[in-house]
Amino acid sequence: MEHQETLPTVETAKKLGLLPEEFERIQEILGRVPNFTELSIFSVMWSEHCSYKNSIVWLKKLPKDSPRMLAKAGEENAGVVDLGDGLGCAFKIESHNHPSALEPYQGAATGVGGINRDIFTMGARPIAQLNSLRFGNLNLAKTKWLVKGVVKGIGDYGNAFGIPTVGGEVQFDDCYNVNPLVNAFSAGILKKGKMASAISYGVGNPVFIVGSATGKDGIGGASFASEDISEKSSEKLPAVQVGDPFQEKLLLEATLEIIDSGCVIGIQDMGAAGIICSTSEMSAKGEHGMDIDLSKVPTRQPNMKPFEILLSESQERMLIVVEKGKEDIAKKIFDKWDLNCEQIGVVTDTKRLNFYQDGVLVADVPAEDLVLGGGAPVYQREYREPAYYQEYKKFKIESIADLSGTDEIRKVAEHLLSHPNVCSKKWVAEQYDSTIGRANRNTNSPSDAAVVKVHGSEKSIVITVDCNSRYVNADPEEGCAIAVAEASRNIICSGGEPVAITNCLNFGNPYVPEVYWQFVGAIKGMKKSCETFGTPVTGGNVSFYNQSSDEGPVFPTPTIGMLGILDNPENRMTLDFKAAGDLIYLVGASKNDVNSSEYLYSYRGIKASGHPAFDLAEEKSLQDAVSKLISSKLIASAHDVSDGGLFITLAESAMPGQFGFAINTDAAFRKDAFLFGEAQSRVLVSVKADKLAEFEKALQTDGVRYSALGTVTSDPNYVIDSEVIVAAKSAKEVYDNTLEGYLV
Structure with a gap:
């Protein structure tokens, strides 16, 4: 074991993000006081980021x-x-x-x-x-x-x-x-x-580190992610990694090639906590151990300490366990892609991780005790309803006046079209390459979700x-x-x-x-x-x-x-209106509800309100009905009502084809709720006239509520109750360019 003049104390452990009781538990596991390298190992592997110690109790309740x-x-x-x-x-x-x-x-x-x-x-x-x-x-x-x-x-x-x-x-x-x-x-x-699987087994199988060299960037990143942001956080810039996408592209091709070669026992990327995370998780899963020589890890800086090599989160690296006797296959593949491929250890049957540097044992830890589902601590945290929750529930729509007329509707419409949460994110999207790979089916016709073709398949x-x-x-x-x-x-x-x-x-x-x-x-x-x-x-x-x-x-x-x-x-199915004269319908029920809407929150300035109207059974029925409408070819467009309410949904459906619309509100509902409320379980659709009877019959059969709103128009205006609310061209200019106006 490496020579230490002074062994870590509970104060050292606390500085590394460990609790005093966790420091005691580590000593019980090892049967001794850990050295600094071992304590550093436990600090990152037992951080929330790696161990989920404060969340796993509840995560296990999710359907899987x-x-x-x-x-x-x-x-x-x-x-x-x-x-x-x-x-x-x-x-x-x-x-x-x-x-x-x-x-x-x-x-x-x-x-x-x-x-x-x-x-x-x-x-x-x-x-x-x-x-x-x-x-x-x-x-x-x-x-x-x-x-x-x-x-x-x-x-x-x-x-x-x-x-x-x-x-x-x-x-x-x-x-x-x-x-x-x-x-x-x-x-x-x-x-x-x-x-491929993130596993390690087979005594004597070689362990390789492949990809980029290991540097001091990202050291302690997992621990850094497990604490509050404070004024001192800027001192932890070394915990921020540095990426190289060109190296990653080479690593992608080499990784897929070596997996395809059949010589891989297990493989894991080095993300949070770097080498120690990959070695411990793969070993624990395979119920084996590893002997690792840190001196053989390619490094960017000289004289890196054991804990620095183990905890570094340098990017574009993998740990691969290869079948013994097939080392040359691995080396040839990574040589071809001009990437490091160094054997740094072997698989053992000890279930322990022994790390050496320059022939000296610097850390000896049991793999199982480091990982989620093994010896990592699990906590059931105290929870308590916050005081604000009941206050939010007290909001009633009757406490605010409805919109009084066309001018006020117009003001809300213009406010939402120009609000950063609602307006187009075109300025962001245009900085991303969305077409490489020839698979994006949304390039010329938008839909509520991204549709990406799987090459070699109809899917x-x-x-x-x-x-x-x-x-x-x-x-x-x-x-x-x-x-x-x-x-x-x-x-x-x-x-x-x-x-x-x-x-x-x-x-x-x-x-x-x-x-x-x-x-x-x-x-x-x-x-x-x-x-x-x-x-x-x-x-x-x-x-x-x-x-x-x-x-x-x-x-x-x-x-x-x-x-x-x-x-x-x-x-x-896409969200854009297809032709003037198509009929506009709302599938689902309008409600007198403006809770937590952008309208209430940012236009009316009321931050405290409950969640929007939502019923899970109603939502499921709606989705099943819309799915049938699409597969039966009964609708020409579909766009769910969400941020900004019905008006924004209408505008977003009209903009791609440069259409207008003319709709009528329903006197059974407040104007603000009908147009700008964000009650759930509603989808805006357009219907060809010759499909109308079949469309309505299908919804009646499924027992889903619907209502006729109006028509798609070639007239370049957004018309509500026979009043022009906004010209389509100016609406699109505001919607498209607001975000850029803030940032350029």
Whole structure:
């Protein structure tokens, strides 16, 4: 064992993010006081980011099974779903929030790199990316700096790596002023039977580190992600990794080639906690151990210490266990792609990880005790309903006056068209390459979810990321259920069949009972919604500590990444109106509800209200009915009613084809609720006149409420109750250019 003049104390452990009782537990496991390298190992592996110690109790309650599931949640680098035709889809979403708060360009770029490595480590070739972004007040110089850096980081890395970014979401609220959220999603395709596993077994099998050299960037990144943002966070810039998309492209090709060669026992990407994470998780899963010589790890800086090599989160690296005797196959493949491929150890039957440097044993730890599901601590945190929750529920729509006439309706319409949360995110999207790979089917015709063709098959995957954090803050259980429902609704409206989700659970400090209450509520809502739509959870990540000492926690933001399948390309549905004279209908029921709407929140300035009207059974019936309408070819367009309410949904359907619309409101409802409320379970559709009778009969048969609104017009105006609310051209100019006006 390495010589230590003074062994770590409980104070050392606390500085590394460990609790005093955890330090005692480590001594019990080892039968002695750990040296600094060993304590550093436990500190990162037992951090929330790696161990999920504060969340796993509740995560286990989520549904994880379906006949389509090929890799279950938490068992591999990403979830894998059976697409049929001998194909599978690996997909996952993860956060890179804390790094992006300090260094937005590299923080976001390495988030993209990390999520794609999770996909191709499974043996899947990535074909599409999404992202879900949250920022603070767009009038602040810091927010503008963060937005520009994050968007450029995502664009530069994804574009150079060669994977299209096909959609996503961007939202703004003061609660994200200090702590932005950067959630990256990737999906890839593999052949069934070619899936690789993050496992290690077979005594004597060689262990290789491949890809980039190891540097001091990212050291302690997992621990950094498991603490609040503070004024001292900027001192932890070394915890932000540096990415190289060109290296990652080479690593992608080499990884898929070596998996295809058949010589791989197990493989895992080096994300959070680097070498120690990969060696411990693979060993524990395979119930084996490893002897690792850190002197053989290619490094960028001389004289790196053992803990620095073990904890570094340098990007574009993999750990591969190869079948003994096939070392030359591995070396030739990585030589071909001009990448490092160094044997750094062997598999043992000890179930322990022995790390050496220059012939000296520097750490000896049991693999099982480091990992989730093994010896890592598991906590059931206290939770308590926050005082604001009951206050929010007190809001009644009767406490505010309805819109009094056309002028006020016009003011709200113009406010929403120009609001950063509602307006087009074109300025962001145009910095991403969305067409590389020739698979994006949304390039010329938008739909509620991204539709991406699977080459060599008639199938497409349908993918979306969704979460309205205002709704979740108002009511975590119902708000998160809505997030799942909206993701499912977006896939249905695009012609797809929802099949599974991945989640990125962004919350504040789990040691704060009111924050943990939000987390527990969100899990309950996700569970019931996923069970209703038959979309099990394939994996994802938990990102706690999204708060600052000054600003408090961000809104609870459980981002839902959902995968759907479109088997028949003829069933693809888009959101744009197709022709003047088509009839406009609302499928679903209007309600006198403006709760948590953008209208109420930002136009009326009322922050405290409950979640929008939502009934899970009603939502399921609606989605089933819309799916039948699409497969029966009874509608020409479908667009779900969400942010900004019915008016914005109408405008977004009219804009692509440069149409107008003329609709009438319903006297049974308040004008503000009818036009700008965000009650759930509603879809705007357009119908050809010759399909009308069959369309109405189908909905009557299914018992789903619907109402006629009006017609699509060639007249370039948006007309409500015979009054021109806004000219289509000016509406589109405002909608398209507002965000750029803030940032350029």
